[in-house]
Amino acid sequence: MIRLSHVSRSYRQQTGLPVPALQDFSLTLAEGSMTAVTGPSGCGKSTLLHLLGALDRPDTGEVEVSGIPLHLATERQRTRYRRETVGIVFQFFHLLPGMTLLENVALPLILAGAGKQTASGKAAALLELAGLASKAARLPQEVSGGELQRAAVARALVHQPRLLLADEPTGNLDSENAARVMELFHTVHRSRLATILLVTHSPEIAVQAPGQVALADGRIASQSGPP
Ligand SMILES: Nc1ncnc2c1ncn2[C@@H]1O[C@H](COP(=O)(O)OP(=O)(O)OP(=O)(O)O)[C@@H](O)[C@H]1O
Ligand SMILES: [Mg+2]
Numbered sequence: 001m002i003r004l005s006h007v008s009r010s011y012r013q014q015t016g017l018p019v020p021a022l023q024d025f026s027l028t029l030a031e032g033s034m035t036a037v038t039g040p041s042g043c044g045k046s047t048l049l050h051l052l053g054a055l056d057r058p059d060t061g062e063v064e065v066s067g068i069p070l071h072l073a074t075e076r077q078r079t080r081y082r083r084e085t086v087g088i089v090f091q092f093f094h095l096l097p098g099m100t101l102l103e104n105v106a107l108p109l110i111l112a113g114a115g116k117q118t119a120s121g122k123a124a125a126l127l128e129l130a131g132l133a134s135k136a137a138r139l140p141q142e143v144s145g146g147e148l149q150r151a152a153v154a155r156a157l158v159h160q161p162r163l164l165l166a167d168e169p170t171g172n173l174d175s176e177n178a179a180r181v182m183e184l185f186h187t188v189h190r191s192r193l194a195t196i197l198l199v200t201h202s203p204e205i206a207v208q209a210p211g212q213v214a215l216a217d218g219r220i221a222s223q224s225g226p227p
Contacts (some may be wrong), residue, residue: 002029002052002163002195007061009047021047022058023218029211031066031162033226034189034196036206039215045199048215049165052197053088054078066162083112087156087194091168093148095140095155101127102136105155112159119158126154130184146177150184157193164194170205182208 007025010018022044029035037045050056051063054070063070068081095104106123110116127136130150135143143151149169156164166185170178182205189196189210198209206212211225 001031001064001066002027002197003062003064004028004048004051005062005064007051007058007063009044009051009056009058020218022051025061025219027213027220027223029195029197030226031195032189032192033211034185034209035198035211035213035225036209037197037199037213037215038201038203038206039221041201043215044218045215046167047218049088049167049197049199052163053086053165054081055088083108084159085161086163086165087159087161089149089152089156089164089166089169091171093140093152095148095151097140100137100139101132101143101151101154104140105151105158108155108159122158123154126158127151129157129187130154131180144177146173146180149173149177149181153181153184153188157188161194164188164196166196166198168199168201170200170202175204178202178205185209 004025004027007022009022010020012018039045051058052065058071066085102120102123105126106119109119109122124136127133130153132147132150135147140148170181173181185196185198188194200206213223214221
């Protein structure tokens, strides 16, 4: 289960005045759910993902993922959480240019100390899931934007995280490539590989998720679908 309880996070401006990004924010999502997060620019979507990814801490309130209280965790526990429990996909893929897709997808496992063969085997399986088996030996600059983004999803899943966070994963793709990336998220959801939280500006993308949460000014404006 994912639980945010009375979370507030604000940023300090140059002027010294705080800008609230999330205000008294509470949200509960079931394990295995798939939820789209929408809302206007600046409403706190990325801030929400950063808190759930343990890339940021709340000022006040509680953030708990799969029984791990991130607001109480030490830096060491948070590092471990980032390595083991969560996978993150950004709008701009961040694959390393000098490495093949297979090497890119295997990298999180190698960094976590896995052997090269094990890591390559798992990476190959994820590329297969992403429909990229035939592109495994290509460099990032040798494949399309949609293929790159699916490789980024494969990389985010290779260590079998319980939570998959995606920030505008289809934001710079055409509708056909966006649809294929969404198909991959649906496959992950159906196979119960991870709980999915997907930030998007696109209403067409959002309605494809079983659950929707709309934010406005750092608060929940509406929520629909299963919790
Ligand atoms: N590092 C930062 N320093 C100062 N203010 C920040 C910082 N990060 C975010 N903010 C502010 O916090 C608020 C929420 O930002 P956030 O990035 O969560 O919005 P968002 O919903 O992801 O927007 P977008 O759709 O444009 O990506 C905004 O007012 C933003 O300007
Ligand atoms: Mg954002």
